[in-house]
Amino acid sequence: VSDPRPIGVFDSGVGGLTVLREILRRSPFESTIYLGDNARAPYGVRSDDEVRRFSIQALDALVRRNVKALVVACNTSTSVALGDFRRRYDLPVLGVVRPGAAAAALATRNRRVGVIATPATVRSRAYFNAIKDENPAIEVYEHATPTLVPLVEAGILSGPEVEEAVRVAVAPLLGERNEDGEFIFPLPPSARIDTLLLGCTHYPLLTGILRYSVGDSVAIVDSATATASSLAELLSVNALEAPGTTRGTAADAGKAGHEAPAEVVIVPTHLQLTTGDVELFRAVAERMFGEAFPDVQPVELKAGLL
């Protein structure tokens, strides 16, 4: 049994491409439709109600395109409204918080994990609860870092501006001192985190700078790899995997009057939709995937009956 329909992947903007990249590595036969609501990003500084409404508009648009499963590649949407999505859709819906929390819980040795995320994600306490679920002995230090997403959305992934923003964003988790020599909330160096969880899918695009800022003794963990593994398992359990083999094409298999060849290659297709600037989106996507995914199209989201 197999299912050639695409997987729908959603984020407020380009951040979810970091999850898409891992999905493609892990499940290369799968087709995907990615939707970035770039015109309304960032979500992380919006109210829960807005995050929920905008996310549902985007997910509805993916469901209308006949996807077989939904990946909410946005921590903010996952944290605020994953339960609502699961009630609304008959499809399997995967979020990024639980996979990220599990990865961080496995990575820490001293049981001190720092989480950087958007204000809405931190407010929800989703990561705190999910990491505690994995191991109640882990101390979780969450810190909202609202300056980073707008830089990534603008395509600014390197240079002094983003270096300074990252340094300021992680400083409170590293036990640094302020000008008066006092430790910045909340950690003295003796109680340093050994693991930093990137609780926003935009942040892995800044991994090089983050690595420089936190030093070599802190493990940097994100949700992308763990989410891609969870998705592969979800597809397998639900018998939703794409057919992937060696000869012929999907079109050959479907032609009237022709027997389907014994082995059929379904060439996966990848479509990327954005509510924002197509060229800006393509520029970031190209940095991540090279020329491989040229198909970026504009999309409008309808308000719907919400």
Ligand code: DGL
């Ligand atoms: N990439 C999203 C996340 O993982 C949201 C960023 C935003 O729009 O604020 O939280």
